Amino acid sequence: MQGYKAPQKDALFVMNELLGFDKHYADLGFEDASPDMVEAIFSEAAKFTENVLAPINASGDEEGCVWKDGVVTTPTGFKEAYQQYVDGGWPSMTHPEEFGGQALPYSLGTIMAEWFSGANHSWAMYPGLSHGCMETIKAHGTAELKTQFLPNLVSGLWTGTMCLTEAHCGSDLGMLKTKAVPNADGSYNLTGTKIFISAGEHDLSDNIVHIVIARLPDAPAGTKGISLFVVPKFHAGPNGEKLERNAVSCGSIEHKMGIKASATCVINFDGAKGYLIGTENRGLNCMFTFMNMARVGTSLEGLAATEAAFQGALVYAKDRLQFRSVSGVKNPSGPADPIINHPDVRRMLLTQKAFREGKRAMAMYCMQLVDYGLYAQNEQNKKITEGKLALLTPILKAFLTETAQETTSYGMQVFGGHGYIKEWGMEQLARDTRICTMYEGTTGIQAIDLLARKVAGSNGELLKLFIQEIKEYCLSIRDKSQFNAWSNTINKHCDEWAQITGDILQRAATNPEELGAASVDYLMYSGYVTVGYFWLKMAVVAQEKLDAGDFSQTVGGDKDFYQAKLLTAKFYFDRLLTRTRSLVSAMESGAENLMDMPEELFYLG
């Protein structure tokens, strides 16, 4: 099995040469986050992921978590790795100084979150869930709750979770049954059972802070009657002292296809004491803080899996000898040529490479939008960036995770039969990343969020904002004649995107099923165009570096890096962006081919 290598160079290329993160950070007042500082942090993070997390990835999968009498034991090495993570100060990096944080920008943490997940998806979920918990308390909690819980969460001494799902309600949270009964002291007693709670119980931290949605006795039905609570495993004193055990327990853990070292828990609340976050019955609004961050986090897991699968496949493809190349012997001293010389192996590797880099650019662009929302003072710009982020979040989540299914599958396929064998590590990547299109809102849910809530809900305005950005960029490079073809292609896709959107909305005016019928194809279309836009930008930057001729000051460091970007861009435009052709056909076919079949005609013959 190959080790994991943190993609520092590619991340720095996107930050420094594509998206101007130095200016971005300076504009937002993060003078500390200079390129040198970032590079130093990256270098430490790389060591941690490569030397601490990657070596316990396969063994963690093999061992899995063990539940016994309500206690969950994580696999060998997980606790020690978590302690190193805490000792290294990683949990506190992007949190405010008042709670013990290092006050670095949010985006910096998420960029490295990709690496944690790439080295060890299961392990990375424990700290990953904590961040959402902290953001929710930070954004919506009272001063008392912040003092009680944030310092220990920020330091990593405690971890957090998000408790939404119940057995009968997954996507449809309006059906939740967990009850919260008010106490005289202002607290609430929660009773109910939550399922699929990642990091719900484990042995990594001293205490676990659950963010729970529940329903008050007199709450209105549906999503308008959902309230949000903090429910700790152990009660906390006013300054975060760990007190007695709360009535929260782990009933069992799930046996899953993958992420076996991540404890997926049934959590029972038996009159457990909790504290309201935000306003009664308005919990879902607060929850969106958590959910949007979790969706961005999940998208990075998709990117991470693509990165890791590419790494494994690439090394194998250069090493494995089978057949001679049809265009002439490439390895005369060996019995056959490395399989990287065969065109179909290259097709798979280039698909991985084009997604790996294109998705990273898109993700980091979105991180900048998140930063802006969190830190910027300029209200006008903020409205624009928030609009773009609202549009792009479901695309990012679903597109980055759906394409990870393909890229991890290719990871196995390049290995042939060996890809199916555990020892190579490729099949674990495919199993682990399979959850990503299902949790934190399935692809279908993201697609409806995109097309119904974001696009139709803004009457197309959010889409217009983003298309305008793309078109302005295309206009700005009109003098670079070598890019005219790709630029025109992206421009035409923008026009088509707008036109298809109009068509669907028009059809939906008379048949509301048209939105759902087109939604997933629409989301994937949007993803291909968005990543195409970033490939165009990357190609332009790469050409500028090549034209300048001096690579000593560049991130790439040599001609090959930029040459490879240009050739990968060509592959993307020729062979991946063209997938929009079939998506358009499917979207234009309308809802009848889905909805005309009466339910009773669906049966097993």
Added chain:
Amino acid sequence: MQGYKAPQKDALFVMNELLGFDKHYADLGFEDASPDMVEAIFSEAAKFTENVLAPINASGDEEGCVWKDGVVTTPTGFKEAYQQYVDGGWPSMTHPEEFGGQALPYSLGTIMAEWFSGANHSWAMYPGLSHGCMETIKAHGTAELKTQFLPNLVSGLWTGTMCLTEAHCGSDLGMLKTKAVPNADGSYNLTGTKIFISAGEHDLSDNIVHIVIARLPDAPAGTKGISLFVVPKFHAGPNGEKLERNAVSCGSIEHKMGIKASATCVINFDGAKGYLIGTENRGLNCMFTFMNMARVGTSLEGLAATEAAFQGALVYAKDRLQFRSVSGVKNPSGPADPIINHPDVRRMLLTQKAFREGKRAMAMYCMQLVDYGLYAQNEQNKKITEGKLALLTPILKAFLTETAQETTSYGMQVFGGHGYIKEWGMEQLARDTRICTMYEGTTGIQAIDLLARKVAGSNGELLKLFIQEIKEYCLSIRDKSQFNAWSNTINKHCDEWAQITGDILQRAATNPEELGAASVDYLMYSGYVTVGYFWLKMAVVAQEKLDAGDFSQTVGGDKDFYQAKLLTAKFYFDRLLTRTRSLVSAMESGAENLMDMPEELFYLG
């Protein structure tokens, strides 16, 4: 977890109403295989798969096979199920009476092989491998070998394997190293190590008969120096008496993503005695008998997984309540509507259904071609059917297994997070079927077989044969005006298929990499068009039944069955056949976008 239900009705529809199997069998002299007889056999096979194989599928995955000191133990119940299979006379069904068989047509066995695999992929591999072994001995073995081995294989007392792969040679068999040294008595001593040998060692049968490729001491290099041998685990007397142990042993078994109850063995030959099949150095030709049958068998595993995933997802989609339908409440007495009412869930179910039925039609059509090759006397027709089978075998193998990746993934996706949990059984289907695009020749190997060997190798003649059949069919239904649109679509695809083929061959004349660069997209294109042809035919038959108005004598038995076929055909034409649009773009983009990147530009940045 839902049980498995053998798709008897759909299989009978394809046999009796679509492809005229009654006449087909009668023409080939199988008077015994009357529709009534077939139905009776199917009913018994359904009971066996539903009541014996399906119940030990999940437990078999959980337990896996155990290797200890060279002995492999299969999971609980596997041995007993195999004994029931033998007692039921299933192994002998399609083999000649002279070896104890029941002399029923080959196709009848393979149709049910789908069900065995659908109920329990791992279990079905043990008898599955035996058939290839028997066919090889039958086709190429001496009279002595047949007497020694066939009766016990036919009865199921013994099982067989196929030993090709070695650690350093998978697809590229020319590199194999296993040595065969001739003995004075006409036998050979084989020495070497084979890997990935399914059913290579287990506890189901008394003896295991290995078909092994090896190289004679003076053999020419490459594939022209490969010879084929029978190497039994226990030696056999002249009439199949089980004698002393041969120097064949199982060194270990692989730990895999799926098919965990199927023993994937390292087999060591330490001077093991073997017997030549066919001519020295011409083993690969004989091996193709085995490989082509194995490829057809693997295609059925892809179909089987699609069927099983559809069954699971359909039951769940009718049962699971989440959200209200946007076009009006469908389940007023419940808290929400069954998710089958949501358009994107229908998109996934209809994709499964359209592939399930379309792939079955294509597979059974190919079974008829196999029958023809085995049994027909008419040499002229035989040449045509063999040509079509040669063309369609790689398409069948790769298309049916590649689309099974999508359909089993949808099986999980319809369940949301529950799809990832072992107890529902959906994730096992995805893991088990993942091997199918890799073993028995990867999709890339099938694609090169199709485009280089079959299409280019016949100068397009084989493709022309099949296109002619499709076009003649389209012409024959020109008076059915309601089908003109679909018929024209298929016709146009045939023209496009021919044109693209010409384009690729022309480009390949100057750059041989063009074949590999287009090959997988070409194969998938061919699959979509071929299945489209069968959907057109199914729709026409369904309409004829609807027009006739009396369903009492039909396989479907009611209007719904045929109505569902028509609506599923519409879905296929609108949303699946249209995937050819992107495939065409990719094929037309040429080889440069794959081959222009120098190998050294592929590196981790």
